[in-house]
Amino acid sequence: AQSVTQLDSQVPVFEEAPVELRCNYSSSVSVYLFWYVQYPNQGLQLLLKYLSGSTLVKGINGFEAEFNKSQTSFHLRKPSVHISDTAEYFCAVSSMDSSYKLIFGSGTRLLVRP
Amino acid sequence: NAGVTQTPKFQVLKTGQSMTLQCAQDMNHNSMYWYRQDPGMGLRLIYYSASEGTTDKGEVPNGYNVSRLNKREFSLRLESAAPSQTSVYFCASSESPRDTQYFGPGTRLTVL
Numbered sequence: 687a688q689s690v691t692q693l694d695s696q697v698p699v700f701e702e703a704p705v706e707l708r709c710n711y712s713s714s715v716s717v718y719l720f721w722y723v724q725y726p727n728q729g730l731q732l733l734l735k736y737l738s739g740s741t742l743v744k745g746i747n748g749f750e751a752e753f754n755k756s757q758t759s760f761h762l763r764k765p766s767v768h769i770s771d772t773a774e775y776f777c778a779v780s781s782m783d784s785s786y787k788l789i790f791g792s793g794t795r796l797l798v799r800p
Numbered sequence: 801n802a803g804v805t806q807t808p809k810f811q812v813l814k815t816g817q818s819m820t821l822q823c824a825q826d827m828n829h830n831s832m833y834w835y836r837q838d839p840g841m842g843l844r845l846i847y848y849s850a851s852e853g854t855t856d857k858g859e860v861p862n863g864y865n866v867s868r869l870n871k872r873e874f875s876l877r878l879e880s881a882a883p884s885q886t887s888v889y890f891c892a893s894s895e896s897p898r899d900t901q902y903f904g905p906g907t908r909l910t911v912l
Contacts, residue, residue, distance in 0.1 A: 695840070718898070727906075728905060729903035729904050729905045730890070730892075730903040731903070732900055732902075776843070785897055786898045787897070788833075788845070790843045790844070792840055793842050
């Protein structure tokens with residue numbers, strides 16, 4: 687069975703500063719990895735995904751994530767955040783073992799301050 | 801192209817009442833899902849339908865039933881609502897179980 691851990695429940699950061707949101711997963715088989723963003727009172731929107739190939743994945747809104755198999759991590763980064771990036775961010779994993787059902791982490795609230 | 805739509809947006813029920821949450825997608829997707837979102841717990845899968853005519857239990861199916869009415873529509877029914885079912889419910893769809901899931905705007909349900 688897979689699991690996902692997002693260690694930080696909230697990350698405060700000043701506008702234009704860099705940010706990293708951490709995600710670790712556990713799985714005994716190959717996985718697909720996802721980051722979703724949820725703006726207040728909205729549904730989830732896909733930021734980026736890793737299926738195979740290059741371990742550095744670029745997504746929308748200037749976000750990127752790096753898959754590290756040895757550390758079982760998929761951290762999300764952005765070099766310079768905007769006020770509009772304030773949202774909740776969810777890491778998720780799926781694999782053939784779980785019939786590709788998505789397993790979500792508990793989420794990290796990114797709070798960008800002026 | 802509306803994507804995934806859910807009705808209603810908000811609902812308040814009394815304990816023991818029943819209701820059905822509706823979900824429809826216009827992307828011709830084969831797979832559909834129902835999740836619940838609770839503070840500090842992320843999203844948890846209630847039921848899913850990998851293809852039209854099939855449904856399977858997810859992580860937290862107790863107290864819920866689903867119907868895949870056709871390829872477009874996937875409804876979630878609470879037969880006898882309980883306060884523990886107070887949550888935000890999201891429907892999602894994907895081309896297949898391996899593909900990216902697209903989410904609806906959610907239904908905020910309160911059970912008193």
